[in-house]
Amino acid sequence: MSLRFILGKLLRAFLTLLLAVTFVFIVLRMSGDPVSQMLPDDTPASVVAAYRQMWGLDRPLPEQYARYVAGILHGDFGFSFRDNRPALDVVLERVPLSLELGLTALALTIVLGIGGGILAALKRGTSVDHATMAFTIMGHSMPNFFLGILLILAFAMTWRILPSSGTGSWRHLVMPAVTLGTSYAATVARFTRSSLLEVLHQPFMRTARAKGVPFRRRILGHALPNAGIPIVTVVGLRLGALIGAAVVVEPVFAWPGVGQLLVSAVAFRDLAIVQTIVLLIAFTMVVVNFLVDLTYGWLDPRIGMVSGEAAA
């Protein structure tokens, strides 16, 4: 992997972030005047004007944009009028909880999704394969919140073995993580299976057999590294969906993370919070994509090569 490859990806990541920031700016300006949205309808015009001046909304758009971008660069994401604190602080204190949930769901996905996919591919056409694929279709088609409610009904209401909401122990984490991870794991399992099946029929797998390489070594040493790119792609891509799903799943389990904050901020029209969370999500996605790109270059030497190296 060359430095140019990494720098190129970094530049692209930066441009993506700038685009996201600009997009948020435009959408917020298009969604109407925030002052009139936040203040009661009968607020005197002079007060409205004072607020507009205070937030710089009376200035020309290019200047507003420049101030807004400069503010973000300085870590100023606006003020949450509901909490009367900087929006960034409000959002950041929710991040660890969301991270805890998200990473658990991700780990579950990788173990169940990739493990299930490998199992299904190796046992292709058997009942193991069929069962795994049936499970993935179920996981795919069931909406997150519905699965969450089903789990609450079963484990919290009927059998009373898991708490239905809140945080504090690993038992609180089980149902939200399973809910969040299921559809994700299903997608990853399907990709792993098809990608592995494709690789298993490649000529170099036959070479490995002709060389007398044992089965496990053939799968772990030859098949999986080659099947890795589609798997990493789908894991990375679906991470966006995971963040989106968290917005739905967190309120179901009263999990006080970023997702729940976003839902309540939208309801209260706390625009600074909404804006901060949207940018945080965009930032996360950009970082994830960057990592995925780097992983590509690491998994497959044919990617990330500058033409000059090919002559070696």
Add this chain to the structure above:
Amino acid sequence: MTAAVLTKVGVGSAGALPVEPTIDPARAPAATPVLAIEGLTVGTGAVDLVIDVSFEVAAGETLCLVGESGCGKSLTCLAAMGLLAEPVRRKSGSVRLGATELTSLDDRRLRDIRGRDMAMIFQDPVASLNPVQRVGRQVAEALVVHEGIAMRSAMRRAVELLGRVGIARPNERANAYPHQLSGGMCQRVMIAMALACRPKVIVADEATTALDVTTQAQILALMKTLQDETGTAMIFVTHDLSVVAEIADRVAVMYSGRIVETGPVDALFDHPAHPYTRGLMDCRLHALSAAGGRLAAIGGTVPRPSARPVGCAFRPRCPRAEERCEMVPELKPFAGSQSAACHFPGSAR
């Protein structure tokens, strides 16, 4: 450095096979067969793709399997290696390596033999190498698997092997990925991989077909040299008669799943006994003048395995065919050293 490797790869030094090859005087007049295939039938469902194929190769000998695409050459090789993939399977017949009957071995025992006593080189060298693994490591893996040595020392031997197959600067090239090497270079890597554990038999399935002519000549020369040094038996599959002329000691011509003629290469080229062999010879470019300026071709096409004609499969395309040919001809000795499966072997067109 090279000299050290040379002695290491000598025939006698293999010694890894538990059973020494036994001599069967009735079978092999010239030398002890290293690999003997007998009555091999391969097929899928009710369709037979390889029918009753028998041949053997001795140490240091090269047997060329010749025939058109789809005649069963590759399947014969894969069956010999125990590498057939479902739904194609071996229906009957035996494959003996020395005194070991391979068809009765379980997959674990067979795995120990593959890559150590028998190695295979494939048609498309670039696709046959793992694209995301450095080539040196791929060569070294055979040593790690079969000799139980650590990857580090295996890598040193891999670099030696790469140098031995004519790769310049093997130290650097060992760190290359297949896509950074040319097709010919990749085939050299495959050869190095095949040689790694000093096999008794190398099966080369169209090993030079995907290469351009000059590279092909280099690879053939290399394989010949290495074979002279190591005394390895070689089965070389090809459809290219100029390759046969270059490398073969003996030839087995296959048509529609059967061996139709076999014999020493000179005899086969000088006086082909089977009409199909004769047809193949006439198709060569330098037969042009003899045919009066027009390149000869065998009329018709190879029958599909599921729709072979009754009797001799070549009958519909044979200029010499008669009623008798509706009976499958046996492979019978002809003119001393040759055998042909034809009712009218050696007769004029």
